[in-house]
Amino acid sequence: MNRALFRLSLACLVMFVLLLVNINYVQGFEASSLAGKPGNARTFDQQFQYQRGSIVADGTGGPLTIADSQPVKGDSTSGNAIYQRHYPHGAMYAPITGYDTIYGATGIESAYNKYLAGTSPSLAVHNLISLLTGKAKQGASVNLTVSPKAQKAAYQSLLDDGGHQAAVVALNPSTGAILAMASYPSYDPNLLTTFDGAKLNKIDKQLLAEPSQPLLNRAINQTYPPGSSFKIITSSAGFSTGKVAGPQATIAAPQPLTLPNGNSLNNDADEDCFGGHPQVIQAFLLSCNTAFANIGMKVGGPGLQSQANKFGWNDSNLTIPMQVSPSVIPRIADKSLTAISSIGQLDDQVTPLQEALDAAAIANHGKVMRPYLLQSVQAPDLTTLAATTPSVLTQAVSSQVASEVGSMMVQVTQNPQGTAYQTAGPPAVGSLVIAGKTGTAENTVSGAGLDDAVFTCYAPANNPQIAVGVIVKGGGFGADAAAPIAVKIIEAYLGVH
Amino acid sequence: MLAFAVAVVLFAYANVGFGLNGKLPAGLAEYGLAFAAIVLVAHFAVRKLAPWADPLLLPLAALLNGLGIVMIYRLQESGRNGNPGTQITTISSSTTAAQVMYSALGVAAFVAVLFFIREVRVLQRYTYTLGAIGLILLAIPAVLPDRFSEIPGTGAKIQIAIGGFTIQPEQFAELALAVFFAGYLVAKRDVLALAGRRFLGIDLPRARDLGPVLIAWGVSLLLLVFESDIGTSALFFGMFVAMMYIATQRTSWLLIGILLFISGAYLASKLFSHVGARFTEWLHPFTSANVFCNPTPAAHCVSSYQLVQGLYGMGVGGILGTGLGHGQPYFTPLVQSDFIMTAFGEELGLTGLMAMLLIFGLLVQRGLRAAVAARDPFSKLLAGGLAFAIALQVFIIVGGVTRLIPLTGITTPFLSQGGSSLLTTWALVALLMRVSDTARRPAPQPIQDEGMTQVVRAG
Numbered sequence: 001m002n003r004a005l006f007r008l009s010l011a012c013l014v015m016f017v018l019l020l021v022n023i024n025y026v027q028g029f030e031a032s033s034l035a036g037k038p039g040n041a042r043t044f045d046q047q048f049q050y051q052r053g054s055i056v057a058d059g060t061g062g063p064l065t066i067a068d069s070q071p072v073k074g075d076s077t078s079g080n081a082i083y084q085r086h087y088p089h090g091a092m093y094a095p096i097t098g099y100d101t102i103y104g105a106t107g108i109e110s111a112y113n114k115y116l117a118g119t120s121p122s123l124a125v126h127n128l129i130s131l132l133t134g135k136a137k138q139g140a141s142v143n144l145t146v147s148p149k150a151q152k153a154a155y156q157s158l159l160d161d162g163g164h165q166a167a168v169v170a171l172n173p174s175t176g177a178i179l180a181m182a183s184y185p186s187y188d189p190n191l192l193t194t195f196d197g198a199k200l201n202k203i204d205k206q207l208l209a210e211p212s213q214p215l216l217n218r219a220i221n222q223t224y225p226p227g228s229s230f231k232i233i234t235s236s237a238g239f240s241t242g243k244v245a246g247p248q249a250t251i252a253a254p255q256p257l258t259l260p261n262g263n264s265l266n267n268d269a270d271e272d273c274f275g276g277h278p279q280v281i282q283a284f285l286l287s288c289n290t291a292f293a294n295i296g297m298k299v300g301g302p303g304l305q306s307q308a309n310k311f312g313w314n315d316s317n318l319t320i321p322m323q324v325s326p327s328v329i330p331r332i333a334d335k336s337l338t339a340i341s342s343i344g345q346l347d348d349q350v351t352p353l354q355e356a357l358d359a360a361a362i363a364n365h366g367k368v369m370r371p372y373l374l375q376s377v378q379a380p381d382l383t384t385l386a387a388t389t390p391s392v393l394t395q396a397v398s399s400q401v402a403s404e405v406g407s408m409m410v411q412v413t414q415n416p417q418g419t420a421y422q423t424a425g426p427p428a429v430g431s432l433v434i435a436g437k438t439g440t441a442e443n444t445v446s447g448a449g450l451d452d453a454v455f456t457c458y459a460p461a462n463n464p465q466i467a468v469g470v471i472v473k474g475g476g477f478g479a480d481a482a483a484p485i486a487v488k489i490i491e492a493y494l495g496v497h
Numbered sequence: 498m499l500a501f502a503v504a505v506v507l508f509a510y511a512n513v514g515f516g517l518n519g520k521l522p523a524g525l526a527e528y529g530l531a532f533a534a535i536v537l538v539a540h541f542a543v544r545k546l547a548p549w550a551d552p553l554l555l556p557l558a559a560l561l562n563g564l565g566i567v568m569i570y571r572l573q574e575s576g577r578n579g580n581p582g583t584q585i586t587t588i589s590s591s592t593t594a595a596q597v598m599y600s601a602l603g604v605a606a607f608v609a610v611l612f613f614i615r616e617v618r619v620l621q622r623y624t625y626t627l628g629a630i631g632l633i634l635l636a637i638p639a640v641l642p643d644r645f646s647e648i649p650g651t652g653a654k655i656q657i658a659i660g661g662f663t664i665q666p667e668q669f670a671e672l673a674l675a676v677f678f679a680g681y682l683v684a685k686r687d688v689l690a691l692a693g694r695r696f697l698g699i700d701l702p703r704a705r706d707l708g709p710v711l712i713a714w715g716v717s718l719l720l721l722v723f724e725s726d727i728g729t730s731a732l733f734f735g736m737f738v739a740m741m742y743i744a745t746q747r748t749s750w751l752l753i754g755i756l757l758f759i760s761g762a763y764l765a766s767k768l769f770s771h772v773g774a775r776f777t778e779w780l781h782p783f784t785s786a787n788v789f790c791n792p793t794p795a796a797h798c799v800s801s802y803q804l805v806q807g808l809y810g811m812g813v814g815g816i817l818g819t820g821l822g823h824g825q826p827y828f829t830p831l832v833q834s835d836f837i838m839t840a841f842g843e844e845l846g847l848t849g850l851m852a853m854l855l856i857f858g859l860l861v862q863r864g865l866r867a868a869v870a871a872r873d874p875f876s877k878l879l880a881g882g883l884a885f886a887i888a889l890q891v892f893i894i895v896g897g898v899t900r901l902i903p904l905t906g907i908t909t910p911f912l913s914q915g916g917s918s919l920l921t922t923w924a925l926v927a928l929l930m931r932v933s934d935t936a937r938r939p940a941p942q943p944i945q946d947e948g949m950t951q952v953v954r955a956g
Contacts, residue, residue: 001877001878001881004742004744004746004881005869006869007742008739008742009861009865011739012861015888015896016857016858018892018901019854019891020854022896022901023895023899026812027814027847028816028847031811032812034808034809034811034812035809035812037805038784038785038788039789039805039806040805040806041809041828042825043809045828
């Protein structure tokens with residue numbers, strides 16, 4: 001019988017070893033993934049028991065706290081919560097901060113949750129020290145590149161625009177640091193910080209049902225037809241491929257242009273474009289459609305697309321750290337359709353961020369810097385845990401081509417005939433030189449009403465510090481509806497006027 | 498050793514107080530003294546009644562019992578008397594006092610067993626009596642109306658509720674049946690081991706010898722069906738098969754037992770929704786539909802809420818744990834009974850949980866050692882079966898709450914809240930100590946002065 005007993009004791013040993021291995025797996029390896037699993041009451045509860053890190057707009061005009069955790073005003077629904085999230089500037093910074101609710105988070109709140117919540121491995125030592133010294137656990141604060149001056153001007157000017165859905169992104173062309181990102185209509189994230197699940201559900205449903213989609217961050221997650229602002233890409237493609245010699249080369253710009261498929265393409269308001277034989281730079285400042293349709297046909301659909309890709313279009317992996325919807329330019333073989341695509345119509349789709357990147361590439365000698373929001377992460381003891389080093393995303397064009405396109409963009413605002421002379425040229429901004437391009441896109445999607453207004457620019461032209469992309473849905477002419485918004489942001493950021 | 502066990506428990510108890518509100522807990526003197534007194538009584542009983550018994554068994558049992566009381570106190574205090582946390586409604590403010598009282602009763606049972614059973618072999622005389630008692634104890638809740646026998650909200654019919662007082666007779670049935678199995682198998686082991694044919698290299702038993710196995714199988718299945726108590730059914734059947742194996746040393750019994758169990762479990766999972774649900778819950782615990790399931794007669798969903806909350810607690814505990822009183826075990830429903838190990842995992846961490854499993858392992862090992870040392874087959878079988886039953890019970894419940902195997906409700910020996918389980922486990926340890934005492938007792942000294950003897954010399 002003893003032999004059987006020995007075997008049985010081996011069976012017991014196996015059972016205990018299995019248990020030990022399993023708890024090692026659960027508590028050692030699976031622990032961090034368990035924290036994010038559905039219905040984890042502890043994670044739920046703990047996130048409001050300690051002070052979550054602040055989000056700070058640390059660009060020019062800052063630092064300005066745009067999200068912090070404040071001691072809760074206890075009511076029947078707050079339960080164990082000690083801290084409640086608070087957004088001092090509400091809707092203005094909502095597309096950046098996002099929100100942090102009892103059910104989930106968006107925006108920076110979600111993307112840098114591990115720092116804000118203090119769960120990042122880089123904070124483990126800090127947490128251990130505060131545990132040992134008896135201090136309350138605290139999240140790290142996240143400092144953003146956003147300039148409070150630029151952001152305020154951006155949101156205020158969208159608000160003053162008269163109720164159009166619109167979005168704007170401003171960035172530093174030489175680093176890619178995002179200086180402002182505003183979307184209208186927006187929402188007040190403070191509405192969503194309640195601890196009352198039923199109330200939160202109700203508010204969330206209301207916001208989702210709202211036809212104007214206030215939760216949508218139009219600056220990076222909504223695309224619009226770029227219209228004439230795409231002529232920056234078309235010219236770049238023409239110069240880079242050598243199909244067009246330079247800004248001074250003459251290009252045929254008949255009114256109308258008969259396309260290979262027999263359809264006609266017209267200039268805006270059927271305008272005569274320097275007698276039908278303008279230099280490229282003249283066609284650019286007047287924004288003649290037929291001239292750029294010709295350049296597009298010379299370059300060809302695939303060439304146009306690969307030039308756009310070099311500016312960052314068709315990139316579905318871009319994050320800032322929020323996911324950016326790709327700006328789309330399809331690969332077109334047909335010549336007639338290429339002609340329409342090269343003036344930013346047909347199926348071309350662009351985000352306001354990409355508009356800003358287009359101008360930034362020209363401003364930064366052809367280099368597109370990777371756009372980013374995170375300046376640095378600061379632990380509660382003020383040591384820096386992480387910081388962004390600017391990096392090149394793509395080389396859009398050569399430095400030579402960039403300066404050629406740049407010189408054309410200057411003419412748009414400085415030449416009295418330029419499309420943005422009145423709104424972004426000397427009459428509006430005096431001696432400040434803004435280089436830009438207007439776009440007035442027929443929006444087949446929106447159907448009724450006015451065209452979408454687009455403006456992309458950088459300033460000052462000789463020493464670019466800010467690049468801006470603005471799109472106003474149904475705003476009308478780019479020069480009238482979009483350019484003034486960009487001007488206000490530039491002036492606020494550079495501190496002129 | 499015993500003093501060390503008491504010191505660990507008192508330290509843990511004080512720790513709970515510091516963890517909860519930074520003060521020494523209110524009942525330190527009362528509970529601490531009561532626990533020390535209980536352990537002291539057990540100690541003197543052992544010195545007097547079983548002096549040769551394995552010296553490690555009592556300290557191990559006392560340590561586990563003490564830690565159980567500490568955790569129940571910690572859970573009781575959650576949200577009460579100004580302490581942090583949420584109040585656990587299934588625990589009343591006198592639960593710890595009750596648990597200390599049950600411990601006293603358990604030790605009383607322990608002393609009684611040592612006092613009345615001076616030789617384990619005497620139990621062999623009552624083989625069939627105890628077998629009948631065991632079956633009756635098992636059957637009572639099944640035939641009682643639901644309002645007397647069902648644990649509210651669980652569907653398990655395993656208790657007898659009279660007034661505010663409940664007992665779970667199956668716990669006592671475990672001991673009675675273990676004695677019955679041992680007695681029966683000792684009587685029949687030769688027949689079971691030797692008769693039969695060889696088939697495919699395995700010795701097959703005769704068909705009529707299969708009878709008792711099939712009866713045990715049937716009883717455990719009935720238990721499962723009528724009382725919805727899968728864990729206990731698996732425990733009884735496992736204990737029986739193990740004892741069968743010790744008695745006959747034939748692998749065929751082991752294989753037959755395992756096959757029967759697997760086919761029984763499979764059939765039950767197909768036939769009875771509450772058994773099938775345990776498998777679904779085990780395989781897909783994190784599916785939102787299961788976590789947030791709110792079972793109503795209309796919606797047939799499987800609620801894994803309790804299981805995942807236990808796992809989440811262990812996840813929060815991680816390697817070192819949150820510390821006693823710093824965790825949030827109150828999020829796991831009914832954490833004080835089946836899920837108490839997850840509360841230890843949360844507050845003492847992987848480290849503490851491993852230490853506690855090793856204590857259980859040691860207890861089992863000392864029990865098996867007593868079985869090996871025992872001289873008569875009945876004691877060997879009984880001690881071996883009981884020691885294995887502890888191991889299996891720990892495996893079933895800890896494996897269940899840590900998602901190693903499908904979760905089946907069963908108490909954690911010594912730790913879970915409740916008197917029946919504590920009483921049984923203390924009595925079980927007493928039996929092991931009696932076996933160990935008998936085995937290790939030195940042989941009686943031969944009488945020196947035998948007077949004159951006549952030497953017969955063969956020529």
